[in-house]
Amino acid sequence: CVSSSSTLTHGGDSSTSTSSDGALGVVDLNPPRGTRDFPPEEMRLRTWLFDNFREVSRTMAFEEVDFPVLESEALFIRKAGEEITQQLYNFEDKGGRRVVLRPEITPSLARLVIKQGKSVSLPLKWFTIGQCWRYERMTRGRRREHYQWNMDIFGMPKVRAEAELIQAIVLLFERLGITSSDVGIRLSSRKVLQAVLNMYSIPEHLFTQVCVIVDKLGKLSREEIEKELISTGLSSEAVQGIIEVLSLKSLSRLEEVLGSDVEAVADLKKLFSFAEQYGYADWICFDASVVRGLAYYTGVVFEAFDRKGELRAICGGGRYDRLLSTFGSEDVPACGFGFGDAVIVELLKEKGLLPDLSRQIDDIVFPLDEELEGPASSVASSLRKKGRSVDLAEDKRLKWVFKHAERINASRLILVGKSEWERGMVRVKILSTREEFEVKACDLE
Ligand SMILES: Nc1ccc(Br)nc1
Numbered sequence: 001c002v003s004s005s006s007t008l009t010h011g012g013d014s015s016t017s018t019s020s021d022g023a024l025g026v027v028d029l030n031p032p033r034g035t036r037d038f039p040p041e042e043m044r045l046r047t048w049l050f051d052n053f054r055e056v057s058r059t060m061a062f063e064e065v066d067f068p069v070l071e072s073e074a075l076f077i078r079k080a081g082e083e084i085t086q087q088l089y090n091f092e093d094k095g096g097r098r099v100v101l102r103p104e105i106t107p108s109l110a111r112l113v114i115k116q117g118k119s120v121s122l123p124l125k126w127f128t129i130g131q132c133w134r135y136e137r138m139t140r141g142r143r144r145e146h147y148q149w150n151m152d153i154f155g156m157p158k159v160r161a162e163a164e165l166i167q168a169i170v171l172l173f174e175r176l177g178i179t180s181s182d183v184g185i186r187l188s189s190r191k192v193l194q195a196v197l198n199m200y201s202i203p204e205h206l207f208t209q210v211c212v213i214v215d216k217l218g219k220l221s222r223e224e225i226e227k228e229l230i231s232t233g234l235s236s237e238a239v240q241g242i243i244e245v246l247s248l249k250s251l252s253r254l255e256e257v258l259g260s261d262v263e264a265v266a267d268l269k270k271l272f273s274f275a276e277q278y279g280y281a282d283w284i285c286f287d288a289s290v291v292r293g294l295a296y297y298t299g300v301v302f303e304a305f306d307r308k309g310e311l312r313a314i315c316g317g318g319r320y321d322r323l324l325s326t327f328g329s330e331d332v333p334a335c336g337f338g339f340g341d342a343v344i345v346e347l348l349k350e351k352g353l354l355p356d357l358s359r360q361i362d363d364i365v366f367p368l369d370e371e372l373e374g375p376a377s378s379v380a381s382s383l384r385k386k387g388r389s390v391d392l393a394e395d396k397r398l399k400w401v402f403k404h405a406e407r408i409n410a411s412r413l414i415l416v417g418k419s420e421w422e423r424g425m426v427r428v429k430i431l432s433t434r435e436e437f438e439v440k441a442c443d444l445e
Pocket residue numbers: 084103104132133134143144145146
């Protein structure tokens with residue numbers, strides 16, 4: 001209900017409503033728990049961030065793709081105990097189908113690559129920005145949705161793919177004014193853990209489960225990690241060996257422990273060599289404790305972190321060479337990352353790097369009296385066709401229009417008055433300099 005003062009007479013968390021049968025109800029004005037509205041100011045920030053995601057994707061020659069937020073639940077059923085699969089936003093639809101609000105994007109990408117089959121030539125470089133969901137008890141009051149920028153390469157078996165993706169991440173940070181003093185990218189390979197499990201003759205089927213457990217390093221205590229590892233059937237000797245290797249922060253030390261013929265060491269040395277060539281070596285560091293929490297990673301894994309250590313991972317990703325075969329297809333080597341829209345904004349705020357995104361329009365066109373509303377519309381229409389953003393202000397007092405112009409940062413005020421219009425003229429006021437002049441309406445641009 002909008003009153004004559006053009007401001008809403010209510011605000012807050014609820015309003016009374018009457019349904020068609022006259023019943024009085026109370027509508028909760030908040031969005032569902034764990035979700036966000038994006039009013040104009042927040043939407044301008046989100047659009048600015050996503051425009052930067054898109055611009056980096058463009059310079060990396062990635063193609064944009066998109067998928068339904070709603071996916072078959074079967075795409076996300078995995079047995080490795082990941083948090084992401086334990087918090088599925090899943091339900092049965094009216095057709096009795098088991099569906100989910102997707103918790104991540106990668107399985108949808110894999111589904112589409114399989115579906116496209118031979119009609120696409122590899123390598124594929126695809127990106128998307130999409131909303132992802134989780135359903136966790138609101139005990140921790142965490143959000144249930146966020147937007148993720150995903151960049152994935154299919155059909156590039158060598159670490160060149162990882163090198164490309166890390167460049168994309170660095171380019172994004174640099175675009176936002178973040179430096180390698182603010183943020184680092186720690187990287188490792190799951191082949192490190194594979195090598196350690198081989199040293200202790202641990203059966204292959206435990207690999208994924210062990211990865212999900214050791215990903216909790218830093219979140220759970222060492223004792224808790226050891227306990228969970230023991231519970232999978234690992235010997236305490238193997239558990240100590242795993243934790244010892246995963247605490248390594250030096251690639252040369254890793255080489256001493258595993259030997260230089262281990263694929264993990266060769267991959268990582270190659271990746272660090274690429275980093276020098278790309279020019280982002282000061283952004284990356286080896287950290288054997290990085291395994292990431294998704295079951296399907298098979299090789300290099302990486303995550304960006306704030307060097308103050310105050311925030312959760314800013315983005316993360318890795319190689320997943322055997323995901324497609326879990327969907328019944330032949331495998332295609334793949335590598336990708338997900339970059340959420342929340343932690344990065346916390347970091348930008350903390351660094352004072354949020355841009356000024358106040359509303360800005362080019363022109364306000366104002367008829368000085370009612371009979372000039374038609375001419376004012378034609379002036380506005382002509383300017384819009386020339387690409388100007390034009391707000392047509394009507395049935396307001398001139399005093400209000402000046403306040404409005406200031407509020408929306410208009411560059412010009414175009415006044416359509418009777419005497420000027422009769423001469424084919426309009427009055428233009430440059431709001432930054434207060435300069436005022438008449439101009440032929442047909443010459444306005
Ligand atoms: N996967 C996922 C989905 C939604 C949020 Br919020 N965080 C993580």
